[in-house]
Amino acid sequence: MKLLRMEKVGDGKFLKNYELTYLNKAGREKKYEMVSRRELSSPEDLGQTPSGVSIVAVCQGKMLLLHEFRMGINRNVYNLCAGMLEEGESVEDCIQRELYEETGLSVKRIRDILPASFAAVAFSDVTTYIAIVEAEGEMFDHTSENEQIDSRFYTREEVRELIQTEQFSSRAQLAAYFFALGALTEERESGDENICILPAGI
Known part of the structure; x- marks a missing residue:
C-alpha cells in the first residue's frame, strides 16, 4: 500500500476527521476514513504523539x-x-x-x-x-x-x-x-x- 494524499474533511471539538487515499496492491485508489485527536499537517504525523x-x-x-x-x-x-x-x-x-x-x-x-x-x-x-x-x-x-x-x-x-x-x-x-x-x-x-x-x- 502507498499513501498518495491525506485531506482533512472534518473538525470537531475533540476529534479531527481525515480521508486518506492509498494506491492498493491492484494499482487502484482506495479511500479510507480515520480520526485523530491531533492536528495532522502531513502523513508523517500519523501516530507520532501519544494522547x-x-x-x-x-x-x-x-x-x-x-x-x-x-x-x-x-x-x-x-x-x-x-x-x-x-x-x-x-x-x-x-x-x-x-x-x-x-x-x-x-x-x-x-x-x-x-x-x-x-x-x-x-x-x-x-x-x-x-x-x-x-x-x-x-x-x-x-x-x-x-x-x-x-x-x-x-x-x-x-x-x-x-x-x-x-x-x-x-x-x-x-x-x-x-x-x-x-x-x-x-x-x-x-x-x-x-x-x-x-x-x-x-
Whole structure:
C-alpha cells in the first residue's frame, strides 16, 4: 500500500476527521476514513504523539476496574482507569492525576510503563501508554457531572466471572484475563498489609 494524499474533511471539538487515499496492491485508489485527536499537517504525523494513558492498578491482590457509562456506546462497560495527557504533562504525572481524579486513590508504585501503542488501529492513529501500578488510599469520587463511574477492586475469582458475564473495553478485558490467571500478582512488602482501604463490602 502507498499513501498518495491525506485531506482533512472534518473538525470537531475533540476529534479531527481525515480521508486518506492509498494506491492498493491492484494499482487502484482506495479511500479510507480515520480520526485523530491531533492536528495532522502531513502523513508523517500519523501516530507520532501519544494522547494518554491506561492504568492497570492492583492493591492487596485485587484489581481495580471501573464500571462506567460511555456516551459513545450508550451503556456501561468495565474499563481501566484512563485519561488524556495534558499539555506539558509527564506520563508519570498523568498516571497520578487520572487515578486520583477517577477513584480518589494514589499511586504507591509504578511497576512499569509500556511503550505507547495504538488504541483503535482500525479507524484512528491515537496512541496511549499502558501503566501497571500499585495503588493505595481510600476511594472517593472526583469525577465531573458528565462522568458516571463506579470504581471497585475485584478478586481474581470475581474478575474471572465478570469476564464471562459483563461487557468490557478490549484493553480492560485483556488485562482482566491475565489478572485472573495470576499474571499481575502483587508483590507485597513487610508492613504493607494496609496500603489500601477498600470500600465497605468489598
